[in-house]
Amino acid sequence: MQQPLYITNSLTRTKELFEPVNPPYVGLYVCGPTVSGESHLGHARPYVTFDVIYRYLQFIGYKVRYVRNITDAGHFEEEGREAEDKVNEKAKLERLEPMELVQKYTNIYHDMMDALNCLRPAIEPTATGHIVEQIDMIQDIIKKGFAYEVNGSVYFDVTKYAQGNDYGKLSGRILEDMIAGSRDLDGQDEKRNAADFALWKKAPEQHIMRWNSPWGEGFPGWHIECSAMASKYLGSPFDIHGGGMDLMFPHHESEIAQTKIATGCSPVKYWMHNNMITINGRKMGKSYNNTITLREMFYGGNDVLERSYAPATVRFFILQTHYRSTLDFSNDALQAAEKGLQRLLNAYDTIAKLNASPASSVSIEKIESDCYVAINDDFNTAIVVAQLFEAARIINSAHAGTEQLSAADITRVKKLFDDFLFQIMGIKQVQQDNSADLNGIMDLVLEIRATAKSKKDFETADKIRNTLTTLGITIKDTKDGAEWSK
RNA sequence: GGUCGCGUGGCCGAGUGGUUAGGCAGAGGUCUGCAAAACCUUGUACAGCAGUUCAAAUCUGCUCGCGACCUCCA
Structure with a gap:
């Protein structure tokens, strides 16, 4: 049973022997959902996948700290206007606070995870609960010279980072190609280079979620929350970071870069990515x-x-x-x-x-x-x-x-x-109603039915069986007599 | 356009140099008052073409088709 465990590491694209950084402890971080909408089928794949991984690591004796975040801040920049309108409209109609919406979708997500029988993580940190940690990390990156502030926003200097680190290793990307193929997006003119990404964004007037920072009111960038929370709760480096394949770029690539500058080491030993559903x-x-x-x-x-x-x-x-x-x-x-x-x-x-x-x-x-x-x-x-x-x-x-x-x-x-x-695998065991009462009743019923059958009174026998079927009890005649199950 | 991946029998889906994947559906049989379940038997499968090899679904090349990422995304 204690055979070696092999894991496909997205970083190296090979199967590697799993050796925890600090056995018997294992740090497992999985990117959680953005709770600006209701949980959908796409969410089932990663959380079931990593639930099994969590369960198995524990099963073979590891002490696992499973951290899975809730993204409840930022990330509204692209959707900007639409998200704002939606929030405002619902707030009027239903008297909902923005955080109330976030809570509502978080609750649904939890219910759905319970239904899927996914174990709850040891720590489920929220982005809004870790604004301070994110600001600290951004300041640290600025101090080390790998980020710069423009008009109240802070960007990570990918070009500078790439000079001494292989940016793009995880997602198999080449920096020059990315710069050549990038599009014009909001804020592009503020960036020194198209490949740079935001650590902190200045909040536009209508933006509801906003926090004070050394650079004015704003909200955290797309990727910093995972870096801040993972390193806070699991250290650096930690063992396994998981998520959907669509997160490899730019999300996880950026996480590696940020954390490497902040902590001095590549944050994750084994990157694991589940594929998508169609x-x-x-x-x-x-x-x-x-x-x-x-x-x-x-x-x-x-x-x-x-x-x-x-x-x-x-x-x-x-x-x-x-x-x-x-x-x-x-x-x-x-x-x-x-x-x-x-x-x-x-x-x-x-x-x-x-x-x-x-x-x-x-x-x-x-x-x-x-x-x-x-x-x-x-x-x-x-x-x-x-x-x-x-x-x-x-x-x-x-x-x-x-x-x-x-x-x-x-x-x-x-x-x-x-x-x-x-x-x-976490299939929920169906609770059998095997109470003494029911067993006794069923014994009696099946005995009556057996008697009816022996008298060729199939009308009675079938009536018993059919009625029980409608009650959710299945009767099977075997050569050793009838069996029932609920 | 760039990067990566995939193409397996009616459907889903493992496998990755030589040995049955498995499930569902279908066919035949056994059991049985009937039903259900179960058991047994049953499938020219590996996109196409060329090559490497004693041997390829599995390696190499090309062709065709599909998808993912490159922009928030699980």
Whole structure:
């Protein structure tokens, strides 16, 4: 079980042996959502992915500090006008403060993460709660000569940084190409160089979120919050920084540059990036008009997919793919995942009904070891799932009598599901209502039905079965008598 | 335009030099009063072309197609 763990490091584009900076402690930072809107399907991918990573690191004994931020400030510059109008309008209609909106979307996000059974991070810092830390870091960077102030805004001097550091290493970019291909954006004339990025932005008149700073009223730049909060809570360097692939540039590239100047070292040992999701083959986005919020996904109301899907189905679907591959959501694929997960859960329930044989006809140990090999190989949950399906086949075969399992292997296969499906992959175990009352009632009902069947009174037998079905209780007739499940 | 990645059987999706991925759907069978579940059997799969090799889905080159990033984005 204690095999070496390999992680694909985006920085080197290779699989590397995972060796924490300060074992047994592991620092894990994941870029959280911008809570200026409702959580959507795109958010499910990184947070499920890194939830499994968090769970597994703990499972193999590491003491993990998981930090996942909430971006609730800044970042409104590009949307500027639209965001302002929206906020003002809603504030009038609903008497909402801007921070109230942020709180509302944060609450929804938390609810959706709970529904997906993502463990809550150890620390969930907000950008607005760390303005001081960000200003401190910016001042430090200015003092070291890698940032300059213009008209109340502060920019990071990428050109100067690139002279002694390989800016662009993470995202595979060449500075000269970027400068040549850059567009004219707001504030471009203030920058010494097109590739420079803002550490602090002067707040325009209508901008609601604003803070005092040494450079006047403004708000923090696009990337500084993660640098400030990650180094505050995890130090520098720390172990793993995760996020979506779309954040590699410019967000993470800029984080590296800022932190390297501020702390003197490259901030992260292992950069991990999950790939994007698509819907019916297209990237999800407003311009495609195919955005699905998580609430719509779970409870219905979207126009893109034909129906809603349970959080566990979405989670399982995500884990059926390796996190570095794109994942396409479609009705067919989700329904296949839904049935597949049900098959696994049914098999798990069947374990309790197995009769032990003197010896096993198959090796559970082999499946178990294959699961560890897979999860240790850059968290390949797709292969773990395949192994669990093999285990399910064995359980069902043992139940049908075509395979045999010893008492020890029955225990072992149950542990395999407990560990991998529930604990590591975080599929929520359905709470069975196995109260003594219900068991007694069901025993009686099934006995009456068996009597009816023996008298060829199928009308009564079917009525019992059909009525129970409408109550959510499934009856299955086996050669050893009827079984029920809720 | 620049950078990076992908193209696997009806659908989704692992794999990366020689050995069955797996799930869903389909077909046949077993069980069964029926149903459901389950079990057994069943698939010319690796975009195209050329090359390297004893051997390529897996390496190399070219072609075609798709996508991501380059601008807030998970």
